[in-house]
Amino acid sequence: MAETQANDVLVSFRGVQKSYDGETLIVKDLNLDIRKGEFLTLLGPSGSGKTTSLMMLAGFETPTSGEIQLAGRSINNVPPHKRDIGMVFQNYALFPHMTVAENLAFPLSVRGMSKTDVAERVKRALSMVQLDAFGGRYPAQLSGGQQQRVALARALVFEPQLVLMDEPLGALDKQLREHMQMEIKHIHQRLGVTVVYVTHDQGEALTMSDRVAVFHQGEIQQIAPPHELYEHPRNSFVANFIGENNRIAGQLHSHDGERCVVTLARGEKVEALAVNVGQPGDAVSLSIRPERVRLNGHSESCVNRFSGRVAEFIYLGDHVRIRLEVCGRTDFFVKQPIAELDPALGVGDVVPLGWAVEHVRALDPLSAA
Numbered sequence: 629m630a631e632t633q634a635n636d637v638l639v640s641f642r643g644v645q646k647s648y649d650g651e652t653l654i655v656k657d658l659n660l661d662i663r664k665g666e667f668l669t670l671l672g673p674s675g676s677g678k679t680t681s682l683m684m685l686a687g688f689e690t691p692t693s694g695e696i697q698l699a700g701r702s703i704n705n706v707p708p709h710k711r712d713i714g715m716v717f718q719n720y721a722l723f724p725h726m727t728v729a730e731n732l733a734f735p736l737s738v739r740g741m742s743k744t745d746v747a748e749r750v751k752r753a754l755s756m757v758q759l760d761a762f763g764g765r766y767p768a769q770l771s772g773g774q775q776q777r778v779a780l781a782r783a784l785v786f787e788p789q790l791v792l793m794d795e796p797l798g799a800l801d802k803q804l805r806e807h808m809q810m811e812i813k814h815i816h817q818r819l820g821v822t823v824v825y826v827t828h829d830q831g832e833a834l835t836m837s838d839r840v841a842v843f844h845q846g847e848i849q850q851i852a853p854p855h856e857l858y859e860h861p862r863n864s865f866v867a868n869f870i871g872e873n874n875r876i877a878g879q880l881h882s883h884d885g886e887r888c889v890v891t892l893a894r895g896e897k898v899e900a901l902a903v904n905v906g907q908p909g910d911a912v913s914l915s916i917r918p919e920r921v922r923l924n925g926h927s928e929s930c931v932n933r934f935s936g937r938v939a940e941f942i943y944l945g946d947h948v949r950i951r952l953e954v955c956g957r958t959d960f961f962v963k964q965p966i967a968e969l970d971p972a973l974g975v976g977d978v979v980p981l982g983w984a985v986e987h988v989r990a991l992d993p994l995s996a997a
Contacts, residue, residue, distance in 0.1 A: 636663050636664055637661045637662065637663060637664070638662055638663065638664045638698065638699060638789065638790060638822050639660075639661070639662035639685065639696070639697065639698055639790065639822070639824070640660070640661050640662075640696070640697040641658045641659060641660040641661075641681070641685075641694065641695075641696055642659060642694055642695045642696075642697070643657055643658075643659060643693065643694035643695070644657070644658040644659075644681070644684065644691045644693070644694035644695070644696060645657055645658070645691065645692050645693045645694055646677075646680050646681075646684060646689065646691055646692050647692045653692075653846050654675075654677050654680045654846055655677040655680050655681055655684075655846045656677075656845075656846040656847050657694075657847070658677075658681060658694070658846075658847075658848065660681075660841065660848065660851070662822065662824060663822070664822055665820045665821070665822055666822060666823075666838045666839060667813070667816050667822075667823045667825065667836060667837050667838045667839075668822075668823070668824050668825070668837060668838065668839050668840075668841065669824075669825045669826070669827060669832075669833040669836065669837040669839075669840045669841070670682060670824065670825070670826045670827075670841050670843060671826075671827060671828070671830060671833040671840050671841065671842050671843065671869075672828065672842060672843030672844055672869075673828060673844070673869070674828065676843035676844050676845065676846065677843050677845075677846040677847070678826050678828075678841075678843045679794060679826055681843075682792055682794055682824060682826050684696060685713070685790075685792060685824065686708055686711070686713060686715060686792050687703070687706065687707060687708035687711050687713075688708060690704070691704060698711060698712075698713075698789075698790070699789065709738075711790075712788050712789055712790070713788055713789075713790045713791070713792055714782075714783030714784055714786070714788040714790070714791040714792070714821075715783055715791075715792050715793075715794075716776075716779050716780055716783045716791065716792070716793040716794070716796045717779070717794050717795075717796065718794060718795040718796055718797075718798040718799055719799070721779065722767040722775060722778060722779060722782070723767075724766065724767050724768060725766075726766075727763065727764055727765060727766055728754070728759065728762050728763050728764070728765050728766075728767070728770070728778050729750050729754070729763035729764065731767070731778060731782055732749075732750045732753050732754065732763075732778070732781055732782050732785050733746050733747075733750050734782070735782060735785060735786045736749055736750070736785060736786055739786060749785055749786075750763065750785065751763075753781040753782075753784060753785040754781060756781060756784070756815060756818075757777040757778070757780055757781045757811075757815070758777070759774065759777055759778065759781070762774065762778075772799055772800055772804070773800060773804045773807075773808065776796060776797065776799075776800065776808060777808075777811075779796070780796070780812065780815070784815070784819065784821065787821075788821070789821070789822060790821070790822045790823075790824065791821055791822070791823050791824075792823075792824050792825075792826075793812075793823065793824070793825045793826065794826045795826060795827055795828070796808075796812075796825075797809065797827075797832070798827075805832075809832055809835050809836050810835075812836065813835070813836050825837070830869065830870050830871065833854070834854040834857075834858065834870070834871075835854075837853075837854055838853065839851055839852060839853055840852065840853075840854055840857055842857065842865075842866050842869060842870065844865050844869070849862065849863060849865050849866050850862045850863070850866045857870050858870055858871050858917075860903075860989075861903075861915065861989065861991070862903065862904060862991075863903075863904050863991055863992050864904075864913050864915065864991040864992050864993070864994050867915040867989065867991060868915075868994075871917065872917070872918050872961065872963070873915050873916070873917060873918075874914075874915070874916045874917070874918060874921070874957075874960050874961060875913050875914065875915060875994060876892060876898075876913065876914040876916075876955055876957060876960075877892075877893065877911065877912075877913055877914075877993065877994065878890040878891055878892045878893070878898065878911075878912055878913070878914060878990075879891050879909060879910070879911060879912065880905050880906065880907065880908050880909065880910050880911075880912050880990070881897060881908060882908055883902050883905060883907075883908060885902075886901060886902060887899060887900070887901060887902060887985065888900055888901075888902035888905055888990050890912055890914060890990055892955050892956070893955075893956055894955065894956055896934065896955060898914060898932050898988060899931050899932060899985050899988075900914055900932075900985060900988040900989060900990040901985065901986060901988065901989050901990065902990050903989045903990060903991055904990070904991045904992045905990050905991075905992075910993075911993035912990045912991065912992070912993055913990075913991050913992065913993050913994045914988055914989070914990055914991075915988065915989045915991055916983050916987060916988045916989075917987065918949065918961040918962050918963035919963040919964075920983050920984070920987035920988075921962040921963075921981055921982070921983050922981060922982050922983065923950075923962060923964070923970070923973075923979055923980070923981050924970060924979055924980060924981075927980050927981050927982035927983075928980075928982075930982025930983055930984055931982075931984065931985050932982050932983050932984075932985070932988065933980060933981070933982040934954055934955060934980075934981055934982065935954075935978055935979065935980050935981065936952035936953060936954040936960060936978070936979060936981050937952060937953045937976065937977070937978050938950060938951075938952055938973060938974065938975050938976060938977045938978075938979065939951045939952060939953055939958065939975065940975065941975070943966075945966075946965065946966060947963055947964060947965050947966060948963075948964055948966060948969055949961050949962070949963050950962045950963075950964065950973075952979075952981070954981065962981065
């Protein structure tokens with residue numbers, strides 16, 4: 629992160645570790661700079677350390693070792709309520725006995741703000757989440773989406789420099805969830821506040837974030853803008869966790885600069901980008917995105933050409949996933965827009981297919997996990 633100037637950094641994790649039993653590290657040696665005004669998502673499967681990292685930043689957990697800095701000062705010993713951080717949880721955590729307006733006023737009155745200022749801020753916050761008419765209602769009288777909006781407004785009402793969100797949309801249905809993703813993203817763009825967001829939903833992470841940190845087994849595997857994570861995964865975990873991915877196991881045959889040749893189990897050779905490979909003879913896994921595979925005549929210009937047998941069509945409205953048997957694998961997928969699908973293609977057909985060298989990445993071998 630050499631390009632980030634020190635004054636652009638709001639939060640800094642320095643060698644942070646967390647263990648609950650003194651033996652197993654839930655978070656291992658975390659070094660991370662979060663920039664002012666960015667929307668950073670911590671993404672990973674359950675138990676990967678993402679929520680623990682967020683809770684240490686919030687002050688609800690204490691690092692076993694290392695230091696967390698906020699705006700240039702260590703906050704390891706600063707209690708949560710003195711950190712100037714807004715929080716949004718999945719379960720909303722609203723006070724049921726208070727109206728919406730009272731819920732929003734609470735963080736302001738505990739900070740000793742005058743009644744007039746409180747009323748003005750509450751009005752602004754309600755308007756920001758389009759709930760102007762709901763100030764007098766109680767949380768129980770609101771839908772899940774409205775409650776989540778109130779929780780969001782409450783986290784923003786005291787204008788914190790940092791807002792933390794832990795799976796805030798997990799309880800909402802798909803359509804509402806997608807609507808709220810855009811809502812939160814737009815509020816972030818308007819306010820310019822720094823957001824750290826935790827989710828295990830990769831689609832959500834790609835849609836909302838400026839950068840995504842992919843966690844696995846307590847470590848960041850890669851941190852990058854969404855497009856870069858998807859198109860240029862650094863290792864096989866990231867390639868498989870982000871988006872759909874065809875994986876083929878092979879052995880490194882030769883390596884020349886940025887490119888390499890990989891031998892597959894049945895002797896076929898694939899020319900690929902050498903991203904994360906060892907020495908010739910070592911095991912590697914190839915990663916090819918389903919939308920990058922070309923079928924029939926479209927495959928003629930591809931360096932890597934094979935044939936595949938069509939096993940199944942899976943229709944998804946605007947596109948179709950075609951499952952093929954390729955290179956000894958029965959779960960090789962090609963994704964095509966409906967408009968480009970050859971209507972004559974049928975199950976059992978054997979078709980030529982291929983992919984360009986720049987779309988296949990040679991990565992570390994797949995672990996058993």
